[in-house]
Amino acid sequence: MRRRIPQLICGLFGLVVFLCYFSSHPTARSIYLTVTLDYWQIIFAFTLIVGAISFVRVNLRGIERGEDRSYRIASLVGVITMPLLALIWGLKGGSPFMWVFENIQVPMQSTVFALLAFFVASASYRGFRARSMQAAILLGAALLMLIARSTIGDMLWARIPEAAEWVRTTPAMSARRAILIGIGLGSLTTSVRVLIGIERTWLGGEK
Amino acid sequence: MDIGTIVAGILTLAILTFLYRDNPIYKMAESILIGVAIGYILVITWTNSLMALLFKPLFGAGEGWLLVPLLLGLMMFGRLFKKTSLLSRIPIGVLIGSGAGVAIPAMLEARTLRQLSATVSPVIADGSLDISMLVILVGVLSTLIYFYFSREQVGWWGKTAKLGTYFLMIFFGTTFGYTVMSRMSTFIGRMEFLLTDFLRIIN
Incomplete structure (x- = not known):
């Protein structure tokens, strides 16, 4: 019963949403939109709160044990401060909540993102060795893109950006299309397996 | 210089210290970022999803x-x-x-x-061969053959699959190039902020 009831609910919701997709009747459209927009968003919101509570619990346990205490306290202060700022001063532009977002979160997030440029470059230095035909093609395509997207590309030969664009929209696009077709067929079969109850990994390992 | 720029500049430098190696300054900045980001997403989810879609319509409008x-x-x-x-x-x-x-x-x-x-789509249009369409057709078919694992990839089948890997490498290479360039442009943006707004080395 512990597995069968969730499985039945899963199949029922899947079937209803699937059938509603093919109907233009107002009730069917309303059910489809209600489930896919409202239900999803509300359940995801609760899931996020569960995740945040779990984060706080894990960090509190870590503080109790004395593991990375200062870092954990800094994280918890952030988690608690943001809702407090929103509660006291609101979310409008210029509020302390938005100040923290604009001057703490955004600069740090974009710097972490920018840091990846160095790691990608060092990884490519180690990984990009033209040992085989495939590796040589990979290296060539990457270099072409890098040169074409910088000022040097235009300076070397005016048609380099044009050639890079053709590579991007033709041979690269063909491989992308094949991958998308594969993803589409894979998702389709997995969805059918979920609906008819063959795929049960989402239920977890417990009986 | 306003306090916001000073805070943003110090935290940006703290994150960049990771380029030297993993260190306590970076770890502290990372912990602050994680906490603030979770707090931010919690507030936004509460306001935009739970209040707007659930609590207000349920308890306010009686839905x-x-x-x-x-x-x-x-x-x-x-x-x-x-x-x-x-x-x-x-x-x-x-x-x-x-x-x-x-x-x-x-x-x-x-x-x-x-x-x-x-x-x-037609490979021959208006009496002339469309090379790009032919390349796309060959690329899609050969890549799909490469992903078909129910048949041993030997003989002409194997050669076609190998051709598919070449197309895949072109795709991965172009994607890699694009990713590097987007990260570089973000990095240039951060450097511009540091050198112009925070350190005021460049006017």
């Missing part, structure tokens, strides 16, 4: 049907305790089931049929 997603959402809290963790299987079942129901027609349309129809 009783919202009790169902409310109950499903509350069941997610069961996950926090061992005894009630099985309750969370029901809302997960709703998400997985409805997601699968949406995915069947959507994936078939957007990922498979649309891609196939874009591929199957």
